[in-house]
Amino acid sequence: MGKINTVSLIGLGAIGAAYGSKLHLLLGDSLTVVANEERIQRYEDTGLNVNSETYHFHYQISDTAAAPADLVIFAVKNAELDQAIEEIGHHIGPNTIILSLLNGISSEEIIKEATGNEHVLYSMCVGIDAQRNGTSIHYGNLGRICYGEQNQSVSEDVLAVKELFNEAGISYEIPDDIKHSVWAKFMFNVGINQTSAVLQAPYSIFQNIPAAYDLALAAMYEVVTISKKVGVHLTEEDVKQYTPVLHLLSPKGKTSMLQDIEANRKTEVEYFAGKVCEIGKEFGVPTPVNEQLYKIIHVKEEIAKYRR
Ligand SMILES: NC(=O)C1=CN([C@@H]2O[C@H](COP(=O)(O)OP(=O)(O)OC[C@H]3O[C@@H](n4cnc5c(N)ncnc54)[C@H](OP(=O)(O)O)[C@@H]3O)[C@@H](O)[C@H]2O)C=CC1
Ligand SMILES: CC(C)(CO)C(=O)C(=O)O
Numbered sequence: 001m002g003k004i005n006t007v008s009l010i011g012l013g014a015i016g017a018a019y020g021s022k023l024h025l026l027l028g029d030s031l032t033v034v035a036n037e038e039r040i041q042r043y044e045d046t047g048l049n050v051n052s053e054t055y056h057f058h059y060q061i062s063d064t065a066a067a068p069a070d071l072v073i074f075a076v077k078n079a080e081l082d083q084a085i086e087e088i089g090h091h092i093g094p095n096t097i098i099l100s101l102l103n104g105i106s107s108e109e110i111i112k113e114a115t116g117n118e119h120v121l122y123s124m125c126v127g128i129d130a131q132r133n134g135t136s137i138h139y140g141n142l143g144r145i146c147y148g149e150q151n152q153s154v155s156e157d158v159l160a161v162k163e164l165f166n167e168a169g170i171s172y173e174i175p176d177d178i179k180h181s182v183w184a185k186f187m188f189n190v191g192i193n194q195t196s197a198v199l200q201a202p203y204s205i206f207q208n209i210p211a212a213y214d215l216a217l218a219a220m221y222e223v224v225t226i227s228k229k230v231g232v233h234l235t236e237e238d239v240k241q242y243t244p245v246l247h248l249l250s251p252k253g254k255t256s257m258l259q260d261i262e263a264n265r266k267t268e269v270e271y272f273a274g275k276v277c278e279i280g281k282e283f284g285v286p287t288p289v290n291e292q293l294y295k296i297i298h299v300k301e302e303i304a305k306y307r308r
Contacts, residue, residue: 001070001097001119001156004164008032008069008091010084012039012048012057014130014256015101016075017137019145019170020057021050026168029058032069034088036062042135049136068093071164074100074107077260078271081107085114092117097157099123099147103189103256104271105182119157122178123147124185127245129203129253140250144171146185148178184238187223190272191216192246193257194293197267197300200258204251213246222276222287229283257297264304269297 005027009020012033023031035043040059047054060066069091076084081102092098098120100107112120127143145165149155158174165172175181192206195216199205206213220239227234260267273294280287 001095001160004070004097004160006030006032006067006069007071007073007164008034008060008066008088009073009075010034010062010088011075011077011080012043013075013077014132014137014139014259015125015128016073017048017050017055017132018128018130018139018142019073019075019101019125021048021053021055022142022168022170023164024055024057026164031058032060032066032091033057034060034062034091036087046135051138062087064090066090068096070095071097071099071161074098074102074111076102077256078102078104078107078268079266081110082114085111089115095119097121097161099145099161101125101145103185103193103268105186105275106271121147121157121161122150122182124182126173126185127248129249131254131259140253141248142171144173146173146175146178146181148174148181150179152177180232180234180238183223183227183232183234184241186272186275187220187227187234187238188242188245189255189257190223190276190290191218191220193255194219194269194272194290194297196255197257197261197269198293198296200261202252202254202258203246203249207247207249207251218289219273219276219293222280222285222290226276226279226283226285226287229285230279261297261300261304264308266301267297269294269301273297 047056072091108120108122125145129141130139224234257267273290276290277287
């Protein structure tokens with residue numbers, strides 16, 4: 001792949017709109033947002049408001065024919081991924097590079113398996129505190145997108161994405177070991193997203209009340225333990241590296257999981273505690289903190305359904 005000229009994006013929520021707005025400023029209509037008619041109608045009615053600027057993206061209805069894009073970006077929630085893969089299928093050709101900005105440790109494998117595409121890079125975003133209210137998105141920090149090849153090579157695809165991000169003004173990092181970085185981010189999400197959802201607490205609580213962050217740490221240490229069983233080997237150093245990340249987030253900001261709870265949406269608990277408990281069981285490692293978080297967050301989802 002030479003230069004990336006066309007990008008298709010699916011998922012115009014907090015993450016998709018935040019990074020999509022940067023790409024739109026660079027690419028104009030060469031950035032296509034793929035969605036069904038109902039969503040497109042909603043986006044066209046008001047435009048997308050990102051940090052008080054209104055954006056009108058170029059939209060394409062999901063089941064219409066399309067030329068493959070140079071780059072496809074997934075920015076939906078984990079439970080929405082299978083449907084999104086199907087709906088953006090026309091935009092994926094044999095040479096299309098794919099980035100998945102979803103949290104968790106499974107989306108890249110799922111995309112590879114479903115599409116047979118050989119240009120899926122491993123990626124995640126870190127240090128971003130994007131919040132969504134309907135079609136209005138606000139972020140204090142855009143953070144950076146960490147990405148790379150699983151085999152750690154600096155491939156043509158990696159370089160093409162680097163050029164795009166440089167031109168769009170999107171901060172990025174190409175870590176030496178992207179799998180390790182994805183797991184470290186997973187560890188942080190397992191801690192902060194889940195405890196924030198249970199405590200219904202914004203980042204300021206974790207920044208200022210050590211006992212609150214201790215709860216998150218207890219869940220994170222279970223990820224450190226299971227990571228050693230799957231050959232990733234997270235360490236105390238990885239845990240420590242996330243303390244400054246937490247302190248850079250906007251104090252009033254909320255994790256994506258707390259936003260889901262407050263908006264009565266299904267959360268990503270299956271992909272956080274659910275995954276930790278699954279791997280723990282496989283290797284005979286107890287994961288009591290995540291077991292409790294899993295149960296409590298499920299009850300919160302049930303309460304939301306009951307109230308609806
Ligand atoms: N928010 C944050 O600060 C961060 C989030 N993340 C991760 O990024 C991922 C996305 O999170 P976030 O942006 O917060 O989630 P949001 O819920 O804000 O956004 C997801 C968007 O995807 C849309 N969508 C779902 N299915 C489809 C589909 N089939 N076609 C088109 N659009 C679709 C949803 O539309 P609709 O509302 O109409 O259903 C929604 O707008 C998650 O994995 C999250 O964990 C990572 C880092 C930080
Ligand atoms: C790390 C954090 C909490 C913010 O970037 C996140 O990934 C999320 O809200 O899902």
